[in-house]
Amino acid sequence: MSDEGGAGEPLSDRQKREIATCSPSDPCSNDVAWRPCADVRALLGNDAVYEAAAAEAFPEYNKARLVSIELPDRSGDIWRRLGFLEHLGTAYLFVYTRTWNIWIMGNKLSTLALMTECKEIGSMCDADINTELKAIVPVIIDIIISTYGEIDKNNYLDPRTAQVATIDHMKQTCTKLRPAEDEELPSAYIEEFRCALDVELSKYVSEAYPKGACAVYCTSGKDIEGPGADFSFAAVISAAKRSPQNFCNGSWCSVWTIEFNYELQFVDIKGKIQVDAHYFEEGNVQLDTNIDRKDSTRMQSPDDCAVSISGIIRHHESEYLSSLEESYLNLSDATFKVG
Secondary structure: OOOOOOOOOOOOHHHHHHHHOOOOOOOOOOOOOHHHHHHHHHHHOOHHHHHHHHHHHHHHHHHHOOOEEEOOOOOOOEEEEEOOOOOOOOOOEEEEOOOOEEEEOOEEEEEOOOOOOOOOOOEEEOOOOEEEOOEEEEOOOEEEOOHHHEEEOOEEEEOOOOEEEEEEOOOOEEEEEEEOOHHHOOOHHHHHHHHHHHHHHHHHHHHHOOOOEEEEEEEEOOOOOOOOOOEEEEEEEEEEEEEHHHOEEEEEEEEEEEEEEOOOOEEEEEEEEEEEEEEOOOOOEEEEEEEEEEEEEEOOOHHHHHHHHHHHHHHHHHHHHHHHHHHHHOHHHHOOOOO
């Protein structure tokens, strides 16, 4: 903080702004703590200074915490089927465009007529698949606020729906949507890899973090049109549980950088996991921890790469979560033991 001004002198607007930009929220909630922010506004006694500070602090907080924000209804044309694929015996995400092209795990199937909420759908088939859709319902779509999708301070790409969302960072809401421009999206070749990984990662996140969100971004090489060059992805996972009535808050953020080396036919995977937890019943216990992980796999087809990479992420995150659970089980015996 600036040293300008002596003891007993009133704070300058610059100093007030610096104070207001420090920690706008509860670090464990993934949700802005509005009461402290209101207190800061009152203490500053200057709405203009507060608004300027908030405009600077809130975007940084939202990006650092990978805050997820719900998009407007049906904005992404993404639906989750109730039921199962007969030949696979599991549930999958279905993504369709406004031209009603259905995709499963990145593989385009036959074009269907207009689908309505919870309507029974007849059989759909192509050369490889002949199965039945039981029912379809809309899924709540969240966009993750991250540096990887940042177009400018208030506009963020959602790669899954190929849309750009305008974000009100203070209210943590989406105020406007537009289709992404071609130059903001990866080529068809890169998108095949990205989409396949996004589907596999979504399946994992839906199992491991019921209220979590994830996204896969192309961070380099997005204009590559075919094999022969390197490219990179960032896979991000964000999950939070805020339960003040049970005296606990917590958040999980993980970022996985994935580098595809075409010459070596090798995929290098590096991850950083950040966990925050706050338990405040009959005491005040906080956990703030992070860990780095490294792994690799060989370069394969988009679908095979997606399965392999998501499996690696699942393994490392499950392993780390198990170690945290074990630490908590031993907490009373080890940490608070009195000799």
